[in-house]
Amino acid sequence: MSTESGPAAAHGRSSEHKAAQRRAVRLEWTTIAVLLVTVAAVYLVSGQSQAMKVAWIEDSLSLLPPIAFLIAARVAHRAPSSHFPYGYHRAVGIGHLVAGVALLAMGLFLVVDSGSGLLAGERPPLGVVEIGGQVIWVGWLMVAVMALSCVGPVILGRMKAAPAETLHDKVLYADADMNRADWKTGIATIVGVLGIGMGLWWADAAAALVVSVSILRDGWANVSGAIQGLADARPTRFDGTDPHPLVHEIDEVLDGVDWADDHGARVRDEGHVFHVEAFLVPADGQQVTVEMLAAVRRRLTDLSWKLQDVVVTVVAEVHDTHRPS
Incomplete structure (x- = not known):
C-alpha cells in the first residue's frame, strides 16, 4: 500500500x-x-x-x-x-x-x-x-x-x-x-x-x-x-450539480495501469480537498512492488492539488460501489 x-x-x-x-x-x-x-x-x-x-x-x-x-x-x-x-x-x-x-x-x-x-x-x-x-x-x-x-x-x-x-x-x-x-x-x-x-x-x-x-x-x-x-456522498462540483470531474479523471488514470485487471476508487470530499482510496486488482501472476504503487500514486496526485490525501492498494476484487456512475 x-x-x-x-x-x-x-x-x-x-x-x-x-x-x-x-x-x-x-x-x-x-x-x-x-x-x-x-x-x-x-x-x-x-x-x-x-x-x-x-x-x-x-x-x-x-x-x-x-x-x-x-x-x-x-x-x-x-x-x-x-x-x-x-x-x-x-x-x-x-x-x-x-x-x-x-x-x-x-x-x-x-x-x-x-x-x-x-x-x-x-x-x-x-x-x-x-x-x-x-x-x-x-x-x-x-x-x-x-x-x-x-x-x-x-x-x-x-x-x-x-x-x-x-x-x-x-x-x-x-x-x-x-x-x-x-x-x-x-x-x-x-x-x-x-x-x-x-x-x-x-x-x-x-x-x-x-x-x-x-x-x-x-x-x-x-x-x-x-x-x-x-455524509461522504460522491463528490460533486462546487455548485452541487454534477459529479466532480476528478472522479472520472481518477478512474481514467487507474484504467491506464497496465499491470492491473480491474480498478476502483472511493473519493471523499473533505471540503477544499479530496481523500482518495484507489483499489487495483493485479493481473494473474503479477508481482506488485511498493515502487509500482508509488508510481500510480504520483500519477493521481499530479491530477490536481485537490487530491490532498491519496492511498493506493491492491485488492482481490473491486466492489461496484467503487466505480464512477
Whole structure:
C-alpha cells in the first residue's frame, strides 16, 4: 500500500489556489462591510413594514456565510494532528451546515410570521418625514434604500463565482448564490412598499412572504448540500450539480495501469480537498512492488492539488460501489 498526505501532496497550491484564496478572503471581508452598512440603513427606514422587517432579517442572515467561510478558511489549513489525522478540512462542511441550519430555521419562522400577518389582515402605517424642509413619504426612503442595497451584493456575488470554483468551496458558492439573488429580495420588498402606497394593504405581507420563502429555499439547499458532503456522498462540483470531474479523471488514470485487471476508487470530499482510496486488482501472476504503487500514486496526485490525501492498494476484487456512475 502506498499513501501520501499533508503539505507534500498539495503541490499545486503555490499559485492558483493561494491566489484564489486571497481573493476570496478579500471579497468576503468586503461583503461583511457592505452588509453591515446595508443592515443599518434598512433598519433605520424599516418602520412597521413587514416586508422591510423580513428584508432586514435576510440581510442580517447574509452575514453568516461570509463569517463561516472566513472561520473555516483559517481552521481548514491547520496541519493534521494525532487527534485529527485527516486534518481540519471538514471545517468547510461544518461552516456550510451551520449557515444552512440558521437560514432554514429563520426561513421557517418568517414564513409563519408573514403568513399569519397576511391572514390577519395587518395594515402597516407608513407616515411621512421632514428632510431639509421637505415632507417626504417614508415609503420613498424605503424604496431608495432597498434599490441601493441590491447593487453591492449582486456585484460581489458574481465576483465570488470564479474563486468558489477554483477552491471547490461550497460555502463560498452558497454565499455568492445568495448575493446574486438579492435583487429578487429588493424588488419584492419595493413592490410591497409601493403596494401600501397604492392602498393594497396585503402587498406588504405578501412581499414579506415571498422573501421568507426565498430564505427558506436557500436554507434547505445549503443544509441538504452540507449533509451530503459530511455524509461522504460522491463528490460533486462546487455548485452541487454534477459529479466532480476528478472522479472520472481518477478512474481514467487507474484504467491506464497496465499491470492491473480491474480498478476502483472511493473519493471523499473533505471540503477544499479530496481523500482518495484507489483499489487495483493485479493481473494473474503479477508481482506488485511498493515502487509500482508509488508510481500510480504520483500519477493521481499530479491530477490536481485537490487530491490532498491519496492511498493506493491492491485488492482481490473491486466492489461496484467503487466505480464512477
